[in-house]
Amino acid sequence: MKILVIGAGNMGLAYAEGISKSKLLKKKNIMVLDNSDEKLEELYKISHFDTFKKLEDCVPKADIIFVAVKPHHAEELFKKIHPMVTSDQIIISIMAGVTLDAIKEFSAAKKVIRAMPNLPAKVGLGLTSYVASSEVSRIELLTVENLLNTTGKSILVSNESLIDASTGISGSGPAYVFYFMHSMLEAGLEMGFSKNESRVLVSQTFKGAIELFNQSDLSPNSWMEKVASKGGTTRAALDSMDDNNVNELIKEAAFAAFTRAIELGKENEYA
Numbered sequence: 307m308k309i310l311v312i313g314a315g316n317m318g319l320a321y322a323e324g325i326s327k328s329k330l331l332k333k334k335n336i337m338v339l340d341n342s343d344e345k346l347e348e349l350y351k352i353s354h355f356d357t358f359k360k361l362e363d364c365v366p367k368a369d370i371i372f373v374a375v376k377p378h379h380a381e382e383l384f385k386k387i388h389p390m391v392t393s394d395q396i397i398i399s400i401m402a403g404v405t406l407d408a409i410k411e412f413s414a415a416k417k418v419i420r421a422m423p424n425l426p427a428k429v430g431l432g433l434t435s436y437v438a439s440s441e442v443s444r445i446e447l448l449t450v451e452n453l454l455n456t457t458g459k460s461i462l463v464s465n466e467s468l469i470d471a472s473t474g475i476s477g478s479g480p481a482y483v484f485y486f487m488h489s490m491l492e493a494g495l496e497m498g499f500s501k502n503e504s505r506v507l508v509s510q511t512f513k514g515a516i517e518l519f520n521q522s523d524l525s526p527n528s529w530m531e532k533v534a535s536k537g538g539t540t541r542a543a544l545d546s547m548d549d550n551n552v553n554e555l556i557k558e559a560a561f562a563a564f565t566r567a568i569e570l571g572k573e574n575e576y577a
């Protein structure tokens with residue numbers, strides 16, 4: 307099996323490297339295409355992926371094509387690959403807001419996966435939600451799942467609208483965590499810690515809390531109850547968050563990302 311990654315940016319390379327490290331495929335079976343000569347030369351030097359500049363040299367050889375360009379480059383790219391794509395090839399698009407129907411219509415592919423990854427894919431801890439067109443077989447879905455899981459975990463969703471919803475939770479979610487971290491870092495500085503000390507305090511606290519959560523069946527609420535005793539310091543902090551409606555504000559932010567994902571989808575309808 308040969309895969310082609312179109313777009314050697316943040317996400318395209320996260321998949322190419324994830325797949326390569328997993329040993330699912332030999333490097334010579336991972337093709338990468340980008341429109342920048344410099345990027346491709348650099349990439350060949352450091353990774354020895356088979357690199358390409360012209361679509362006609364690699365699209366016909368690929369069994370699975372990852373499309374990892376920005377959504378506004380999709381139309382131009384699909385127009386170019388349209389005459390080369392066959393009904394056996396699988397297209398996995400990670401472009402935000404570009405729908406299964408649009409990909410099928412503009413690329414001529416029948417077997418299409420629309421996936422929504424997130425940035426921790428770069429360090430093997432990503433979450434990719436994905437949905438498939440009905441033409442993708444169960445066995446092909448397993449192959450797709452194995453490829454996606456090389457960058458972390460994946461969730462196959464039954465309904466395409468859940469891809470936009472996952473943008474609001476996991477896709478944009480790392481930034482919400484950074485937001486929370488930033489506030490705690492600032493509080494640390496204001497309390498008198500140095501930048502480095504504050505960084506360690508915050509990052510180890512997040513890491514530890516996630517690990518506790520992952521190693522138990524407890525909900526976040528149960529953990530909060532466990533650590534916040536009446537009249538104590540943690541209770542004071544949680545009460546302050548409740549008084550300020552932080553829970554509702556975070557949900558509102560997630561829905562704002564969900565709504566924006568739907569809007570972007572409409573802006574990217576080429577028809």
Ligand SMILES: NC(=O)c1ccc[n+]([C@@H]2O[C@H](COP(=O)([O-])OP(=O)(O)OC[C@H]3O[C@@H](n4cnc5c(N)ncnc54)[C@H](OP(=O)(O)O)[C@@H]3O)[C@@H](O)[C@H]2O)c1
Pocket residue numbers: 312313314315316317318339340341342374375376377379382383400401402422423424425477
């Ligand atoms: N970054 C994230 O956290 C994230 C999360 C979820 C989904 N996504 C999706 O992932 C996709 C890629 O995002 P990214 O952050 O990896 O973008 P990126 O770093 O800008 O990478 C895109 C790459 O594709 C190249 N490119 C553009 N048009 C091309 C074409 N026609 N043929 C070949 N290469 C082409 C770009 O080159 P130039 O720079 O020269 O244009 C660039 O190297 C986007 O559609 C985005 O919606 C990203």
